Amino acid sequence: MTPGAYVHIPFCAHRCAYCSFVALEGRSEEREFFEGVEREIRSRAGEAEDKPFDSVYFGGGTPSYVEPEGLGGVLGTLEEIFGISSDAEITAEANPDDLDGDKLRALRDIGINRLSIGVQALVDSELVPLERRHDAAGAVAALGAAVPLFRSVSADLMIGIPGQTRESLKKSVDGLFSAGLRHLSVYLLEVEKAPRLVRLKASSPDLFADDDEMAARWEMVDDLCTAAGFARYEISNWARPGFESRHNLKYWTLQPTLGFGVAAHSFDGRRRTVNAGSMAEYIRLTREGRSPRVTSEELEDSPGKKERLMLGLRLAKGVPSSSFEGIRRSLPAASASRIEDAFLAGLLVRENGRVALTRRGVLLSNEVFALFV
């Protein structure tokens, strides 16, 4: 199985109100960090059995915030040590406020061919409580400048932003489609993880959507995507045919991925490892020539199969019936019968030798996945 590489870039210009990703404000340790990544890549030369990589993903944090030369240096080292295939998908996440023409051309020139831009909304009054640094016009300008330069441009959009309505959400979605993007990731805002939003919800609950309203908005986005020629290929992701994210598909199908940088995860087919989540520790360990990996978990056979099943159910095409039935038979009788109830309730469907979530099942996916634990 061809592996993918993930590189976590843990720097942001500002910590947004809602975000729980591993990222530092400012970029004072950028040079030391990239030196650490270079050492880490060289020290793991023997790891990928099937080379070269056919996907590289710079996630964050904000890869567009750091010097493109740093990302280019990482690509050069990955190419030297592992190889990167000539048709590889090479993605960088980006914030609209970083994306002037010079930055976009620099990212393209180092080899980035797919940009994933965190737009969140195209309504100024919604970007304010999120503490985004860009406004709607800035995001539209960034999208317009990016689309002609990259093989694919994706946008992140959020449902459930304080003050959002169905009308304003539709305006955001329409604006994204007009900009010519090829891929869309849609996130339901998780308020619980964000103390500043928890406080806002306590003082102004009317600004927030309840579960039914969140579901109605999600269905509206799904309908708008379908009408625009985008197919939902995963719970949170829609794409024009042929523009699905090759790298993210590796996560949902449990293919090997090597993760480099602070807090990056790796999976070699059996074992999942996680790098140190603190910048100081990551820099110290890589300087000392030691592995930055601090936790390691072996996927035992049976839980491994369950995880494969749950990740597979995230995909619109679902999983083969044979593997689904194998797991179901291994569960206690009460769980197996609750799963049958999920079919009767229209949350799961058997079709063409496969089992998949229905649209209603996607909306209640956490409840469905809980049946297998």
Ligand SMILES: C[S@@+](CC[C@H](N)C(=O)[O-])C[C@H]1O[C@@H](n2cnc3c(N)ncnc32)[C@H](O)[C@@H]1O
């Ligand atoms: C690593 S960030 C993307 C890159 C870039 N730093 C940005 O913010 O534009 C990945 C995406 O996760 C989503 N996200 C982050 N925190 C979230 C939360 N609490 N609830 C829902 N989505 C969230 C946002 O849509 C964000 O664009």
Ligand code: SF4
């Ligand atoms: S959403 Fe993006 S820019 Fe904002 S703090 Fe998280 S990673 Fe950084």
